[in-house]
Amino acid sequence: MANIRVCARLRPANSKEDGEALCFTRSDSQCFTLQDEKDEQYMFSFDKVFYEDSEQADVYEFLARPIVTDAVKAINGTIITYGQTGAGKTYTMEGAGILETDNHKKGLLPRVVDELFEAINFCGETPAYKIKLSMNGIANRAVGETRIPLSISSQFSLSSLNFVVSIGKLVLVDLAGSEKVEKTGAEGRVLEEAKTINKSLSALGNVINALTSGQQGKANHIPFRDSKLTRILQDALVSTIVSFELHLEGGSSQTALLCCCSPCLCNFSESLSTLRFGARYNGISLICVLN
Numbered sequence: 001m002a003n004i005r006v007c008a009r010l011r012p013a014n015s016k017e018d019g020e021a022l023c024f025t026r027s028d029s030q031c032f033t034l035q036d037e038k039d040e041q042y043m044f045s046f047d048k049v050f051y052e053d054s055e056q057a058d059v060y061e062f063l064a065r066p067i068v069t070d071a072v073k074a075i076n077g078t079i080i081t082y083g084q085t086g087a088g089k090t091y092t093m094e095g096a097g098i099l100e101t102d103n104h105k106k107g108l109l110p111r112v113v114d115e116l117f118e119a120i121n122f123c124g125e126t127p128a129y130k131i132k133l134s135m136n137g138i139a140n141r142a143v144g145e146t147r148i149p150l151s152i153s154s155q156f157s158l159s160s161l162n163f164v165v166s167i168g169k170l171v172l173v174d175l176a177g178s179e180k181v182e183k184t185g186a187e188g189r190v191l192e193e194a195k196t197i198n199k200s201l202s203a204l205g206n207v208i209n210a211l212t213s214g215q216q217g218k219a220n221h222i223p224f225r226d227s228k229l230t231r232i233l234q235d236a237l238v239s240t241i242v243s244f245e246l247h248l249e250g251g252s253s254q255t256a257l258l259c260c261c262s263p264c265l266c267n268f269s270e271s272l273s274t275l276r277f278g279a280r281y282n283g284i285s286l287i288c289v290l291n
């Protein structure tokens, strides 16, 4: 089974984009073409493309359900949403908002939690599961700790959720906006935060470059320690790297990367860069083993 799935999601145009030209043409459920204002074409192919009419449940079924099912069997899983600000990362990960009651709009996170507990209940007489829940932000802010049944200890901050089930681990990462700092016009503290975020994203890019550009049979240095984000993702990516670089049949992890994009021409260059980032992951295919 391939253990890295890369998908793209093109959200519906929003009110700010009213009347804007679209920058993509559907081919099928895996391929589409992006075109710029000069009509230059860039073809992309992913494991699955979720177009504007896709449902939250569709994304869950394809991207997350297999990972949740395997997490209970102690196979580590990571789900990452990537893309520019406003591209739909949080909508996909969490849903339309905490006041939203429409179940159809529930994001990956609540669906993962529901299914995880369902799967554990279904296990019946298996040994007790210990679940550790933590939320981390790139800014490294810990704002609380709580205890809930099954001795779950939690540490909250901004952008990722991490479960430990038995000896499997599930990490959900809603990455910060990937656009260039100049485009945001940020100043002061916001600018400093944006720089930290960009540093983390660039560290992630470096890790992926190291992962995908190494010569087969040679293990090259993977700069996991360059940012908090890459340290968090190390468990998810390390077995991939060992397996990929050393050509071993190993790797106790599965990763899903969802590239979120605006469908409009005004965001063409950010969408192109997001999709190119995702395309680098394609083609890495490993066999999972139990922890």
Ligand SMILES: Nc1ncnc2c1ncn2[C@@H]1O[C@H](COP(=O)(O)OP(=O)(O)OP(=O)(O)O)[C@@H](O)[C@H]1O
Pocket: 010, 011, 012, 014, 083, 084, 085, 086, 087, 088, 089, 090, 091, 092, 096, 175, 176, 177, 178, 260
């Ligand atoms: N697939 C979708 N269907 C309907 N609305 C969507 C969809 N994706 C995003 N939206 C809406 O678009 C807006 C921006 O989306 P969202 O907040 O998820 O962006 P983001 O990528 O997380 O941005 P940021 O990096 O700033 O957090 C929100 O109002 C959200 O509800």
